[in-house]
Amino acid sequence: MKGWWWKVLAVVLLLIASIAALRVPLAPGILNVSKLSLSPGPAELVITGYSTRFDDATQVLIANGGQYLCASRTKAIDATHLNAYFEVPAGMRDDSSYVIADGMAFDTPLYTDSLGSGMADNGCAAPAPRTKAFLFPNLNRLDESIRNLFFHVPMWFAMIALMGISVYHSIRTLASNSLEQDRKAASAVHVGLVFCALGLVTGALWARSTWGDFWTSDVKLNGAAVTALIYLAYLVLRGSIADPYKRARLAGIYNIFAFVLLVLFLFVVPRLNAVDSLHPGNGGNSGFNDLDLDNRLRVVFYPAVLGWILLGAWMCELRDRAARAAEHLDR
Amino acid sequence: MKTFITLTLLFIACVAHAQDGTPVGDALTGNSKLNVVVAVVGVIVLGIGIWMFAMDRKLSRMEKRMDK
Amino acid sequence: MNPREVAHLFQLEVALDLRQRAAWGGMLLYVVSAVYVAYLAVRGTLGTATWNALFWIILLFAAFNALARSFQREDGGRQLYLYTLAHPRNVVLARALYNAATMVVLSLLSLLCYVLFMGSGAMAKADLAQFVLAVVLGGIGFAAVLTLIAAIAARAGNGIGLMAILGFPIVLPMLLLVMRTSKLALDGVAFSVNATYFGGIVLLDVITVTLAWLLFPYLWRD
Structure with missing residues (x-):
């Protein structure tokens, strides 16, 4: 078992994180409401939910300017479809009304006619907040693909970690002039590039479904492309030098130099430029911290990354080890 | 190689079987963006599989040289 | 680090280079032809953003061309002689300084040539002092990044081809930063707005030169 524990840990963590990533349900949400506007008089709304459990007793309200209007009658069609009937009074306070079903609000407001100083009878009571279960947040446009967070993003973390390992070995190469350290650095770059390729392909697939294009001009994507170019150049450099000691030194120097500039490019320049990014946490996009359910994502995300x-x-x-054995055979 | 083909066929059978209204079936036919998750996980497994094959071939070549 | 040795080596560089007038002529001809090709290809007025981008691309290629030869003239004997006399760190510092000086001259000449052919319509609103500062700092930045790369490529015994492959991805942070700074200068923003970017460029320069200073001795160990 000696020296094995971290490999066992890798498998266990991946197993747990992947199962959780695929099995934890998404929080229920409202996908659609059949009307775009409200005017005084009777109104019938068809509410379409996602992974909801609607029934005839489901509470449906309309929130308007701090007041709530309860549905006069609700009728469930099935678990994800619901009919709600309202008697809309004249003189609502605000021109946008929000539909709330079973404690979940629909994010697009209904345009409201005939404004006034508010409902005369003060409406009904505020809805009870939902009890929070362990669920992933249900975000518009991401839907179930939020689960990719646990597969696509760790590819980049793994890549950067491997490049870091490679730089560590490069520093030791320069310090000791040992070919063994150089071989380790090269191995780390090779595997890092595998993760880079996986990150690019999975990212392209996810981008196609979320943003509508396989490749967008985004800082993170440019960073990924530059990383791939740098390490491909590293391999070209290695390939163009025959003398192993010279190769070890030159490749080590390039690796250290490139890694420092890469880190600057990936983490400092975007901040300095304050450029907009489609990725979360950049330029006005909400990141991890802003989601009210962030901890539920973190609990699965960090084990997956590790x-x-x-x-x-x-x-x-x-x-x-394979490269070492090959060297031994060549001797 | 035989094991690989068997496993692939088994997987295809599972996928084909899954396409009748079950959640996994929905996932593969494209509701609610689960298909992207399936594609992403598939790409990762495939990528690491290809890496394993490359490694396998490298070791086989070395074994051949060792036997000589 | 010994400032006097660095100064001495710098003088040596200048003296050696003044003997090679043809190399300077080649560099200038490269810039002029590149600008003229761009002029023939465009034939019309450009928007500010495109004007700016085209200038930096031309300057980038000129920098690669000019700096590739900076370690090439070292043949075995001369190099050995130089490194028994001076510390390699002083050598790289002198070389980086000299390359920076070269790039300042080259970038200003390129700018002159570029304005001559492509017109100065894009500079109508520009804060000229800021723009020239951005060009000078950008030239120095290219020199800082490419000095070590040129040394690696020369040591690998592979000329400008390898240098382009190694250099392009690495020079990108500098290029993007400097393009943004000069674009802002062309738009005529106040210096206080642009100061962060100027600071960023200077910081990047300092970091790259420090790295080159740290790593260079290993390059020449045989």
């Missing part, structure tokens, strides 16, 4: 990093380190070790 698991993928450890798997990457393991792959790196295997590659390095």
